[in-house]
Amino acid sequence: MEFSEGKNIYVQIRDRLVDQILTGMLLPGDKIPSVRELAVDLEVNRNTVMRSYALMEQEGIVDNRRGIGFFVSSNARQRLTQEEKEIFLKQELPRLVHQAKVLKMLPADFKDLFDQLNENQNENKQ
Amino acid sequence: MEFSEGKNIYVQIRDRLVDQILTGMLLPGDKIPSVRELAVDLEVNRNTVMRSYALMEQEGIVDNRRGIGFFVSSNARQRLTQEEKEIFLKQELPRLVHQAKVLKMLPADFKDLFDQLNENQNENKQ
DNA sequence: TTTACTGTCCTAGTTAATTAGGACAGTAAC
DNA sequence: GTTACTGTCCTAATTAACTAGGACAGTAAA
Known part of the structure; x- marks a missing residue:
């Protein structure tokens, strides 16, 4: 590895x-x-x-x-999903928003992410 | 610090x-x-x-x-914007997409990011 | 009971990051 | 030239991460 x-x-x-x-x-x-x-x-x-x-x-x-x-x-899975999600929302996302701001990034830069999120949502509905 | x-x-x-x-x-x-x-x-x-x-x-x-x-x-600024953006797109974003998938995150979880990206886009238009 | 796994504890050694601070040289203002 | 900044180089010491591998004990199957 x-x-x-x-x-x-x-x-x-x-x-x-x-x-x-x-x-x-x-x-x-x-x-x-x-x-x-x-x-x-x-x-x-x-x-x-x-x-x-x-x-x-x-x-x-x-x-x-x-x-x-x-x-x-x-x-394990339930515990991890909760733990990692909390870390993400409280630590990574704020840093991400800040970086998106200073780098003047646009929605198009995050297309891959949007696609994934929409896919998640669609699977949720079914 | x-x-x-x-x-x-x-x-x-x-x-x-x-x-x-x-x-x-x-x-x-x-x-x-x-x-x-x-x-x-x-x-x-x-x-x-x-x-x-x-x-x-x-x-x-x-x-x-x-x-x-x-x-x-x-x-410096131009160089950094380019450098950091490339690092983000090639390293951070793929990891982010993967994490969004395994944690089954939804668009709502990223509201703060969307807001910032839209703000960037609006400033761009003016 | 022997064999072959398993985790666990242990001491010893290496490396990189960090600290601590002395010593020296370039720059500029007085 | 002296003073007071600046960066730079240097050796020495500490700490955490990692390596290396011996020794021992729990588990289960032959």
């Missing part, structure tokens, strides 16, 4: 798993890769993966069964 | 000055605070500010006159 600079690796690993949970690639009750397995796979140290898993356990999105492994907790 | 974790201080200082340039608080030709002055003001080390200024000099948004200080370069 290619890790970007400017963001800690253990957070990026957490983000990757969170994304897999939100997209449904990982379902509640699923076993996530063992600490050692993922470490080898991503070419990082065991301890770094451990740190990601500890973070996710603290967030209540995975459960830990000693000697067996880590599992996606039953309410 | 309160620095957020997860992002290097010298980058945050650069971001702060970039914002002041984009908002017009700092104009082309303006002298920016001296390295020592800003270090005291933000309660960081001289070297950390130096690193921010070196970064901005490398980006071509400030000019350096030895023994005198750093100055906002004449084309």
Whole structure:
């Protein structure tokens, strides 16, 4: 895995798993890769993966069964959707609005976003 | 200044000055605070500010006159608008669209952004 | 009970970011 | 030339993130 600079690796690993949970690639009750397995796979140290898993356990999105492994907790998706949405609305959106202002961006610049939002809304109606 | 974790201080200082340039608080030709002055003001080390200024000099948004200080370069704003917009469109927007999808966000969640974009467009017409 | 997984704890070493502050040189006003 | 700014270079020390890998304990199946 290619890790970007400017963001800690253990957070990026957490983000990757969170994304897999939100997209449904990982379902509640699923076993996530063992600490050692993922470490080898991503070419990082065991301890770094451990740190990601500890973070996710603290967030209540995975459960830990000693000697067996880590599992996606039953309410992970609901918890994450709520948590990430709140972070987005309170932290990212204000910064985004400000940036749109100073960069004088126009609706056309956000076409891709509009399309996605409309798609979400249509799926909601059905 | 309160620095957020997860992002290097010298980058945050650069971001702060970039914002002041984009908002017009700092104009082309303006002298920016001296390295020592800003270090005291933000309660960081001289070297950390130096690193921010070196970064901005490398980006071509400030000019350096030895023994005198750093100055906002004449084309800083144009250069920044272009640079930041490109970063936004190529890096942030795709991530944003993806997040909007997995979090099933709706147009209403982005009302503040829409309002700003419309405002930008109206100012453009006048 | 042995085997092969699992997580967990531990010490040790590296690197980058940051701090701390001395020392030196360019610039300009007095 | 002295003074008071400016940037610049330097060494030393601290901290957090990451690496490396040994050692130990829980779990489950052969």
